[in-house]
Amino acid sequence: MKQTVTRNGVGAWTTRKYDHEKAVGTLAFTDDLRFGPELLHARAFRSTKAHAEIVSIDVSEAMKVKGVVKVVVGENFVHRFGLYLHDRTPLAVGKVRYVGEPVALVVAETEEAAEEGMLKVTAKYRDLPPVFDPIKAATDNSVLVHPELETYEHVPFITPFPGTNIANWFRIRRGDVEKAFAESKYVVEEAVNCPQIAHGFLEPHCCICKEELSTGNLTIWSTAQSAFALREIIATGLGYPLAKIRVIAPPIGGGFGGKAGMTVEALCLAGAMDPDIKGRPVKLYIPREEVMLTSWVRQAYIAKIKLGIDADGKITAIKNNFYFDTGISAEYGANPVRSAGYSSTGCYYIPNVWTDSYAVYTNKPFGGAYRGFGLPELMGAMEVVIDIAARKIGMDPIEFRLKNMLRTGLPTCTGMPMNAHSLDTIVEKIVDRMKLKEKEPAKRKGWVRGKGFALALKAPAMPADASSSAIVKILGDGGVEVLAATMDMGQGAYTAYAQIASEELGIPIEKIRCYYPDTQSHPYDWQTVASRSCWSMGMAVKRAATDAREKLLALYAEFWQTDPETITIEHGIVKCKAKGKAEPIDVQVQNGFFMPSGKFVGGPIIGSGTFVPPDVVNPDPETGQSPKSVVHFTVGAVGVDVEVDPATGAVEVNKVSAGYDIGKAVSPMNVRGQIEGGTVQGISAGLMEAMYYDEHGKLLTPDFTDYKIATSMDVPGEVDAFWEETPEELSPYGNRGVAEHSMISPAPAINNALFDALGIRIHTYPTGRERVYKAIQEKKRGETDIWEYPYALEQSYKNAVKEWK
Amino acid sequence: MKRDVNFILNGRPVTLSVEPRTTLLRALREYGVTSVKRGCEEGECGTCTLVIDDLAQKSCMVLALEVEGKSVLTVEGLVAPNGDLHPLQQAFVEEGAIQCGFCTPGMIMTAYAFLRKNPDPTEAEVREALAGNLCRCTGYIPIFRAVMKAAKTMRELGSHPGAAR
Numbered sequence: 003m004k005q006t007v008t009r010n011g012v013g014a015w016t017t018r019k020y021d022h023e024k025a026v027g028t029l030a031f032t033d034d035l036r037f038g039p040e041l042l043h044a045r046a047f048r049s050t051k052a053h054a055e056i057v058s059i060d061v062s063e064a065m066k067v068k069g070v071v072k073v074v075v076g077e078n079f080v081h082r083f084g085l086y087l088h089d090r091t092p093l094a095v096g097k098v099r100y101v102g103e104p105v106a107l108v109v110a111e112t113e114e115a116a117e118e119g120m121l122k123v124t125a126k127y128r129d130l131p132p133v134f135d136p137i138k139a140a141t142d143n144s145v146l147v148h149p150e151l152e153t154y155e156h157v158p159f160i161t162p163f164p165g166t167n168i169a170n171w172f173r174i175r176r177g178d179v180e181k182a183f184a185e186s187k188y189v190v191e192e193a194v195n196c197p198q199i200a201h202g203f204l205e206p207h208c209c210i211c212k213e214e215l216s217t218g219n220l221t222i223w224s225t226a227q228s229a230f231a232l233r234e235i236i237a238t239g240l241g242y243p244l245a246k247i248r249v250i251a252p253p254i255g256g257g258f259g260g261k262a263g264m265t266v267e268a269l270c271l272a273g274a275m276d277p278d279i280k281g282r283p284v285k286l287y288i289p290r291e292e293v294m295l296t297s298w299v300r301q302a303y304i305a306k307i308k309l310g311i312d313a314d315g316k317i318t319a320i321k322n323n324f325y326f327d328t329g330i331s332a333e334y335g336a337n338p339v340r341s342a343g344y345s346s347t348g349c350y351y352i353p354n355v356w357t358d359s360y361a362v363y364t365n366k367p368f369g370g371a372y373r374g375f376g377l378p379e380l381m382g383a384m385e386v387v388i389d390i391a392a393r394k395i396g397m398d399p400i401e402f403r404l405k406n407m408l409r410t411g412l413p414t415c416t417g418m419p420m421n422a423h424s425l426d427t428i429v430e431k432i433v434d435r436m437k438l439k440e441k442e443p444a445k446r447k448g449w450v451r452g453k454g455f456a457l458a459l460k461a462p463a464m465p466a467d468a469s470s471s472a473i474v475k476i477l478g479d480g481g482v483e484v485l486a487a488t489m490d491m492g493q494g495a496y497t498a499y500a501q502i503a504s505e506e507l508g509i510p511i512e513k514i515r516c517y518y519p520d521t522q523s524h525p526y527d528w529q530t531v532a533s534r535s536c537w538s539m540g541m542a543v544k545r546a547a548t549d550a551r552e553k554l555l556a557l558y559a560e561f562w563q564t565d566p567e568t569i570t571i572e573h574g575i576v577k578c579k580a581k582g583k584a585e586p587i588d589v590q591v592q593n594g595f596f597m598p599s600g601k602f603v604g605g606p607i608i609g610s611g612t613f614v615p616p617d618v619v620n621p622d623p624e625t626g627q628s629p630k631s632v633v634h635f636t637v638g639a640v641g642v643d644v645e646v647d648p649a650t651g652a653v654e655v656n657k658v659s660a661g662y663d664i665g666k667a668v669s670p671m672n673v674r675g676q677i678e679g680g681t682v683q684g685i686s687a688g689l690m691e692a693m694y695y696d697e698h699g700k701l702l703t704p705d706f707t708d709y710k711i712a713t714s715m716d717v718p719g720e721v722d723a724f725w726e727e728t729p730e731e732l733s734p735y736g737n738r739g740v741a742e743h744s745m746i747s748p749a750p751a752i753n754n755a756l757f758d759a760l761g762i763r764i765h766t767y768p769t770g771r772e773r774v775y776k777a778i779q780e781k782k783r784g785e786t787d788i789w790e791y792p793y794a795l796e797q798s799y800k801n802a803v804k805e806w807k
Numbered sequence: 808m809k810r811d812v813n814f815i816l817n818g819r820p821v822t823l824s825v826e827p828r829t830t831l832l833r834a835l836r837e838y839g840v841t842s843v844k845r846g847c848e849e850g851e852c853g854t855c856t857l858v859i860d861d862l863a864q865k866s867c868m869v870l871a872l873e874v875e876g877k878s879v880l881t882v883e884g885l886v887a888p889n890g891d892l893h894p895l896q897q898a899f900v901e902e903g904a905i906q907c908g909f910c911t912p913g914m915i916m917t918a919y920a921f922l923r924k925n926p927d928p929t930e931a932e933v934r935e936a937l938a939g940n941l942c943r944c945t946g947y948i949p950i951f952r953a954v955m956k957a958a959k960t961m962r963e964l965g966s967h968p969g970a971a972r
């Protein structure tokens with residue numbers, strides 16, 4: 003029997019925690035915290051060279067600026083940091099590796115003085131040849147971005163190749179692809195490329211660090227998605243015990259992966275731990291135009307995919323070559339490369355698989371985690387290639403997808419059986435709602451209209467042993483506090499946890515509070531990434547709430563002299579029908595119950611819960627095979643309807659329909675928010691986003707003037723967000739993640755729609771106005787494909803693809 | 808050299824002492840009004856938006872000295888004296904128009920100034936009015952819903968709360 007009753011439990015539409023404070027502007031973000039006049043401010047002096055030895059750095063003029071306290075250079079703070087591979091120093095040591103790399107940190111009494119000081123630092127360099135093209139960097143070792151690669155520590159599940167620019171090489175080898183290609187009726191080989199893109203969160207990174215003078219203890223307030231991972235990375239890099247570091251993570255203004263792991267904190271520590279500074283708090287606020295130069299962005303990629311298809315339209319073999327341009331650091335970026343690799347048959351069952359997925363160093367700002375984590379990259383290519391293949395063999399692209407679909411129980415590319423899902427229902431709904439099989443005339447005069455479709459899939463990409471824990475406290479007035487170190491950066495984690503606690507405790511959601519992470523008070527959680535929180539931390543919160551409930555029921559049972567099973571908690575009232583009792587939870591749950599035995603029993607009720615995925619096995623390094631490579635996959639699909647103005651190349655999205663099988667919507671308001679928000683972010687990425695560089699490697703698009711993201715004017719006329727609920731077995735309520743998934747496939751769906759509208763295939767993202775205009779002109783010249791790759795002279799698609807055989 | 812600037816902040820007269828080069832954004836944040844967010848300080852993102860004499864302005868693009876004698880309204884100032892949320896704030900909460908909340912104060916202030924001028928807008932007009940305020944989280948869709956809903960509530964109330972300021 004269910005012993006709890008509540009209105010806003012799991013599955014209820016309810017308003018969100020902390021939205022009230024956000025609406026009135028009183029929620030304090032990191033930049034809003036005040037530290038008094040002792041606070042110092044830091045600003046980075048940055049490299050103007052893409053690759054060079056540092057001959058000298060002159061800080062003498064900077065030190066003369068009123069208010070400048072110290073200028074720290076790389077030699078003052080030589081520590082390597084990294085989540086998966088320790089290849090990053092916060093300040094350049096000996097060499098600069100990209101334009102914009104921090105070379106010195108000016109610390110001053112005011113932000114203005116730090117800026118002035120920064121302008122007065124000078125450096126002399128001896129040029130080294132840079133490498134910007136990831137294909138060249140991967141295949142020609144004449145320029146090495148990290149000649150010291152051999153000496154870097156890394157986790158066992160990544161494979162760097164010292165003596166090359168390859169920071170990670172992930173492989174899948176299954177069956178015999180060459181034999182299958184030879185026996186195939188059709189062989190289709192196509193390529194897609196995409197530049198780096200940026201998270202575009204509206205709150206720039208901000209961090210305050212303080213070293214306690216006498217104890218050396220560190221306190222870090224930061225815009226961090228993952229307080230505990232940050233603490234661990236810092237502790238490892240410094241050789242500090244964990245307990246000497248306290249990380250406080252105030253609310254953050256958007257993350258999308260860009261504030262995961264460790265981002266700017268070590269740079270701030272270079273100031274705060276300086277012998278001349280320690281004892282005073284140092285604040286590092288990253289100005290907007292330096293955000294993309296200070297922390298990671300999404301990796302650029304070139305993907306080549308070869309499919310073998312039999313006479314029935316069944317895909318029999320796939321050969322993948324993925325080059326991820328990871329810039330100068332792969333400390334985080336090594337893993338999206340792996341994530342794309344172990345999902346590299348997409349939403350399809352393909353018996354013979356060969357995948358090489360590489361993280362390649364180049365002299366550019368670096369790549370790392372970004373919503374989707376390797377999967378928007380994979381699907382951006384795969385769903386386009388599938389579309390091309392279907393058309394080449396004369397099959398409807400949707401029928402082709404359904405025919406080859408990775409149905410429940412079939413092996414994924416790593417060999418694990420696919421979990422339960424209803425992707426075919428989702429496909430059916432989208433085909434129907436978007437009238438995907440009908441040609442419709444354009445709504446705008448003189449424009450052309452097209453429709454496109456793409457599937458999506460993603461598993462949480464994390465180490466096999468990523469764990470979570472939570473504490474649930476019942477207060478003396480029946481209120482509840484949940485300590486769960488997930489960062490609620492807008493995705494709504496605390497609302498979901500409050501709903502879980504309400505469900506398990508029968509206490510109204512209004513009485514439940516969740517607090518932002520602080521490593522000093524909260525129990526451990528690995529990271530707020532991978533769309534894992536409502537699942538992994540959800541397990542921990544559910545277990546903690548259940549633990550608290552059982553303790554509470556046991557106490558009331560003893561107090562009322564009955565069995566715990568006869569007691570219910572309804573809207574915060576503890577009831578026992580048999581005994582005719584109904585009492586609101588009161589101070590006894592804090593101070594103890596005076597039992598019929600004449601003794602006090604109990605004391606504060608604290609529930610605890612922990613979770614670690616029990617059965618994940620890292621893929622075999624040679625073959626990529628594993629009985630269970632990931633915890634589960636969430637699947638979905640996107641249909642889009644676009645119109646193009648042939649005169650200008652302008653693209654308008656009329657409508658999008660996006661559906662995902664999320665197992666169970668714990669917090670529907672947030673599920674809808676994640677699908678709507680991610681869909682628009684995906685459209686923005688597909689249509690307008692790219693980081694561009696000049697020939698010396700200087701970023702040309704550092705801020706929102708040049709790096710365009712979707713505004714309210716770019717939102718499609720209609721966005722249909724929906725979900726299916728095929729429960730996941732090992733899950734708090736059957737739920738699976740969805741936060742990243744919505745970003746994965748809008749871009750390829752648009753690409754396919756543009757082909758439908760224009761009859762020419764665009765192989766390069768973004769597919770915005772300029773490129774679409776070019777495509778229209780190329781089509782008039784008889785071209786069937788367009789390919790633009792910034793590092794090659796040869797821009798003919800056919801020749802470019804031939805070149806890398 | 809610092810100079811004084813006198814203005815009305817959320818209905819109360821204040822005097823701030825500022826450098827001539829200090830922006831209104833930095834001056835207000837320094838003073839303790841941190842609902843105005845600095846997302847870029849380059850006039851690109853809209854997170855610093857507030858209302859000066861009925862006009863939505865990006866406070867990173869205004870020098871503090873420029874508001875001498877004017878009335879400045881930030882999102883804190885929309886809350887009724889009894890603590891009730893303004894219909895716009897309420898609608899943002901109810902419609903899921905807030906995720907991280909970093910764009911929210913600026914977004915609400917733009918919508919506030921817009922609805923004062925156009926109390927019965929079409930959704931297309933709302934989209935256009937919000938075009939200078941970026942939001943990376945929500946995809947704007949719930950924000951459109953919230954502004955339309957707030958407009959309706961305010962028309963039904965027959966008043967525009969906060970107008971007295």
Ligand code: FES
Nearest residue numbers: 848850852853867
């Ligand atoms: S901070 Fe003013 S517009 Fe971005």
Ligand code: FES
Nearest residue numbers: 907910942943944
């Ligand atoms: S809610 Fe995060 S930017 Fe709008």
